[in-house]
Amino acid sequence: MADPVIDQVRLGAQGPLVGVQGLGCMGMSEFYGATDESAARETLDTALERGVTLLDTADIYGRGANEEFLAPFVAAHRDEITIATKFAVDRSAGDERRMVRNDPAYIRQAVEGSLRRLGVDVIDLYYMHRRDPAVPLAESVGAMGELVERGLVRHLGLSEVTGAELREAHAVHPIAALQSEWSLFSRDVERSAVGAAAELGVAFVPYSPLGRGFLTGAFADAGTDLGTDDFRRYQPRFTGENAAANAALLKPVHEIAAARGATAAQVALAWVQQRAEVHGLAVVPIPGTRKPSRLRENVAATGLHLDAEELAALEPIADRVAGDRYPDMSTTSAARE
Ligand SMILES: NC(=O)c1ccc[n+]([C@@H]2O[C@H](COP(=O)([O-])OP(=O)(O)OC[C@H]3O[C@@H](n4cnc5c(N)ncnc54)[C@H](OP(=O)(O)O)[C@@H]3O)[C@@H](O)[C@H]2O)c1
Numbered sequence: 001m002a003d004p005v006i007d008q009v010r011l012g013a014q015g016p017l018v019g020v021q022g023l024g025c026m027g028m029s030e031f032y033g034a035t036d037e038s039a040a041r042e043t044l045d046t047a048l049e050r051g052v053t054l055l056d057t058a059d060i061y062g063r064g065a066n067e068e069f070l071a072p073f074v075a076a077h078r079d080e081i082t083i084a085t086k087f088a089v090d091r092s093a094g095d096e097r098r099m100v101r102n103d104p105a106y107i108r109q110a111v112e113g114s115l116r117r118l119g120v121d122v123i124d125l126y127y128m129h130r131r132d133p134a135v136p137l138a139e140s141v142g143a144m145g146e147l148v149e150r151g152l153v154r155h156l157g158l159s160e161v162t163g164a165e166l167r168e169a170h171a172v173h174p175i176a177a178l179q180s181e182w183s184l185f186s187r188d189v190e191r192s193a194v195g196a197a198a199e200l201g202v203a204f205v206p207y208s209p210l211g212r213g214f215l216t217g218a219f220a221d222a223g224t225d226l227g228t229d230d231f232r233r234y235q236p237r238f239t240g241e242n243a244a245a246n247a248a249l250l251k252p253v254h255e256i257a258a259a260r261g262a263t264a265a266q267v268a269l270a271w272v273q274q275r276a277e278v279h280g281l282a283v284v285p286i287p288g289t290r291k292p293s294r295l296r297e298n299v300a301a302t303g304l305h306l307d308a309e310e311l312a313a314l315e316p317i318a319d320r321v322a323g324d325r326y327p328d329m330s331t332t333s334a335a336r337e
Contacts, residue, residue, distance in 0.1 A: 163192030
């Protein structure tokens with residue numbers, strides 16, 4: 001018998017129906033070390049078979065290479081998938097001089113590049129990846145709304161904005177989805193963004209729901225040997241004493257996993273799904289993987305329901321995490337709250 005297909009949920013009031021779990025495609029091109037391309041392509045096929053239809057990319061992943069990598073899959077399954085991409089991080093002057101760009105001229109130029117690399121006429125969900133507070137939000141969201149009017153984009157999303165920013169943007173043009181980091185290790189979004197999204201009917205798309213892999217237990221040894229092409233070697237939570245302290249925090253995750261015959265990754269995914277439901281939010285976590293077996297494992301977490309005692313055991317973890325979620329937090333929503 002074929003594996004069951006996951007349920008669907010709508011992104012925002014008028015957005016697309018997508019599987020309740022999406023797929024983060026970033027690691028297929030950059031940031032987490034070498035990729036086996038054929039396994040990554042097989043992962044995309046497996047995702048679609050299981051009803052995982054929201055594919056997440058951004059123009060900066062691999063400097064456009066991730067969008068290009070996805071293009072053949074998107075072409076082959078255009079009507080079955082929802083392709084989401086993002087603009088706002090300008091790497092053209094080199095990574096030492098990355099800039100956040102929200103000005104309308106940049107937005108109009110960025111969308112053309114993403115359309116070309118993805119090989120599509122229209123982007124299903126177009127996110128502002130980071131916010132530049134120097135540009136009035138209404139100006140940027142107004143420019144994004146014009147892309148919808150021009151038929152280049154179907155729905156709008158924001159990433160790493162505060163609750164107040166989400167409200168302001170939504171008043172300019174309906175926002176279908178807010179994508180921000182949310183996991184057992186990263187709960188700062190619960191301060192304002194989560195409540196605002198619930199109130200406005202904006203879906204939440206938790207990124208790095210596995211804590212960039214840390215929550216799977218794969219980084220149990222302090223100083224885990226990460227290659228120079230793995231940017232986690234610069235992430236405060238993955239390095240030195242922080243890594244050891246954070247690995248110790250996973251004890252209840254492993255205990256629950258063992259008791260349930262599940263994996264730590266599945267417990268982490270079930271947690272974020274249920275945490276969103278508590279807030280009455282439509283939620284579509286986008287765990288990133290390049291391996292079909294992990295895709296199947298992650299999808300199976302949609303059927304895991306943690307009980308009150310298990311949730312209580314997981315509750316204290318985030319407050320005890322050592323290290324910020326980025327080496328430089330200045331462009332995150334947390335910096336503006
Ligand atoms: N909006 C933003 O600013 C932003 C920032 C970061 C990421 N994102 C998006 O969010 C997506 C997901 O986040 P993420 O990739 O950073 O982190 P994540 O989903 O928390 O973790 C991904 C890592 O976990 C590993 N993994 C996945 N499933 C696993 C399993 N079942 N068992 C063991 N290891 C597993 C992956 O390795 P393998 O790939 O080798 O399986 C990868 O190293 C990205 O792909 C990207 O699309 C958005």
